[in-house]
């Protein structure tokens with residue numbers, strides 16, 4: 219797979235993951251909202267169940283406290299008053315010897331009814347019976363569901379339908395009475411509790427809670443996701459679009475990150491430690507004899523993303539103060555390469571580019587100790603560019619010790635930077651290199667070209683040697699020779715080349 223394909227795949231994957239993450243977060247938030255609604259519904263139902271049972275407890279306890287032993291007018295009046303006060307009870311009955319003898323609705327019964335039904339559930343002296351098909355004595359044709367609660371001498375008939383609530387938002391809910399063995403449906407959707415417990419329901423869409431006040435009374439609420447989503451379809455669409463947008467942005471950010479990972483400085487920094495730099499050699503010739511008397515070492519960069527020109531990496535190395543690391547790598551590499559170059563004569567001049575910053579920092583004194591550099595059979599020339607300011611007071615000592623140790627010092631790119639006569643007089647240089655912009659100006663007889671004689675006057679006054687760089691044509695060479703320039707460098711004689719090629723170049727020169 220190609221690099222850019224891997225990159226796009228990575229960006230796409232990040233986008234996709236962010237999108238999925240967004241959808242999951244959205245689902246959790248929506249689920250919590252849905253569950254909040256369900257909890258509110260369940261609380262409403264439980265409150266009503268508790269209100270019904272509390273009412274039953276209160277009214278029947280009050281009647282029992284009267285201690286009536288038989289059903290006469292006083293008893294019936296008390297029962298009817300209680301029923302009048304009730305919200306949820308639809309009848310109250312009175313028992314004597316476990317037989318229902320009268321009810322608030324029917325009055326005295328002609329035939330007392332036996333109350334030994336087997337389906338009572340006993341709880342704290344209260345017997346609860348669920349009658350799925352119950353008919354009132356007065357209206358036998360009205361078949362209804364009822365809860366019949368017996369409390370000592372009285373019972374109460376509660377019609378569960380009375381606790382149907384319009385304010386419950388969920389369509390599916392059930393109120394039921396739960397014992398260890400049975401689930402007794404009271405009202406709502408019959409079988410809902412069993413459905414929720416047995417079949418697969420999605421997270422957040424269902425809830426079962428039991429009352430703390432009146433234990434055994436429980437509610438089940440179920441609000442399916444699909445209904446919730448269809449109610450809020452617009453909101454969901456907007457959120458989904460936002461998630462996709464977030465995913466896309468994350469994808470773009472990921473590809474941006476990948477791009478910055480490839481940023482020039484990152485590449486250069488990696489290259490410093492992973493051998494992405496290599497050095498090329500450009501011949502320097504004696505303009506009179508046309509003999510190659512030396513070379514300039516010039517750095518090149520190549521990594522898996524491609525090449526970088528010195529104009530791109532040198533300023534970055536300077537900016538991030540990695541100049542000394544870079545120079546050390548250069549010296550180590552070229553010493554290694556040149557040690558095997560038998561084609562080069564003794565005293566061959568090898569010019570190395572040095573950063574003024576390192577001169578200023580006194581780093582260059584380490585070059586004196588660098589094994590094999592001064593001791594080599596070559597004449598080492600240090601070219602110091604003058605495009606960075608060199609404080610002559612600080613630099614003087616350092617340059618002097620380099621000169622004393624045996625290095626030739628050359629001022630590089632003369633005419634482009636901070637050099638002035640005073641600087642040149644104070645510092646211990648041996649050579650001046652005319653910048654190639656001066657040489658290129660010769661063809662058009664420009665201002666810079668007109669300054670070459672003046673530079674040469676300076677050179678002879680200071681006793682320096684002079685190299686002109688960037689010579690491409692015969693015309694340039696001729697004019698520079700007339701001006702007195704001794705040495706030249708440029709494409710006319712040879713471009714910067716890797717060591718192998720340079721050795722071949724030198725061998726061919728030797729033969730000719």
Ligand SMILES: Nc1nc2c(ncn2[C@@H]2O[C@@H]3COP(=O)(O)O[C@H]4[C@@H](O)[C@H](n5cnc6c(=O)[nH]c(N)nc65)O[C@@H]4COP(=O)(O)O[C@H]3[C@H]2O)c(=O)[nH]1
Nearest residue numbers: 516517528532571572573603688689690707708709710714
């Ligand atoms: N158009 C034209 N150009 C020619 C000709 N002959 C040589 N050149 C180019 O002129 C530059 C001469 O190097 P410089 O002035 O030291 O200028 C160098 C030097 O200041 C710096 N540099 C390159 N390698 C190193 C290094 O290893 N260390 C340090 N400190 N600086 C380096 O980067 C600058 C640019 O290097 P390069 O791009 O290699 O550019 C080189 C060389 O390729 C020619 O006939 N025509």
